[in-house]
Amino acid sequence: MPAASKSSEAQTPIDSPERHRLPVLLRRAWYGLNQAFRRRIQHTGLTPDQFTVLRNLQEAGATGLNQSQLTERMSSDPNTIASLVDRMNKAGVLDRQPDPNDRRAYILRINAMGxxxxxxxxxxxxxLQSSVMASVPDAEQARLLEQLSTVADACFEAAEKSPRK
Structure with a gap:
């Protein structure tokens, strides 16, 4: 960005419509990516959230995850995850078995269909990721992902420091 442009942007309030606002850009990027992915996987019978559940269960391996662990990994709330898991269990893409160490909990595992x-x-x-990342020069892709990771970490840190109701 040219110095004059950077200087004038620094003088413009952070919430001004003329500035590139972080929440707006992140939401727009996420929404576009999520919609593109939703449309491309529709024929599989999965939603992006269901894909994310299966990815987490695949990464967990044979030990699986309980719903609390899955809720934490997906940065979601227990009711949303419980509903999602119920639908996926009925669809036959994951198995839900009682946790031998906690009678109140269930262990979730991806199954063959999942x-x-x-x-x-x-x-x-x-x-899709390759297609989207092709819009960024090769030499800048790793740096972009590093910066997004830094921003994501800062957002989670801000959330942790924020009071809960």
């Missing part, structure tokens, strides 16, 4: 759907949707996710 692995098949996950593999198909994962290929689509990788292709």
């Amino acid at each position: 692995r098949k759907k996950y593999a198909e949707a994962r290929r689509i996710a990788i292709d």
Whole structure:
């Protein structure tokens, strides 16, 4: 960005419509990516959230995850995850079994049908990411992802420091 432009932007209030506002840009990027992914995986019968559940269960391996762990990994709330898991269990893409260490909890594991759907949707996710990242010069892609990771960490840190009701 030219120095004059940077200087004038620094003098413009952070919430001014003339500035590139972080929340607006992040939401717009997320919404576009999520909609593109939703449309591309629709034929698999999965939603982006269901894909994310399957990805987390795949990464957890044979030990699986309980719903609390999944809720934490997905930065969601327990009721949303419980509803999502119920639908996915009924659809036959994951198994839910009582946790032998906690009678109130369930262990979730991806099953064969879930692995098949996950593999198909994962290929689509990788292709979509490659397509989107192609809009950024190769030499800048790693730096962009590092910066987004830094911003994401700062957002979570701000959330942790914020009072809860």
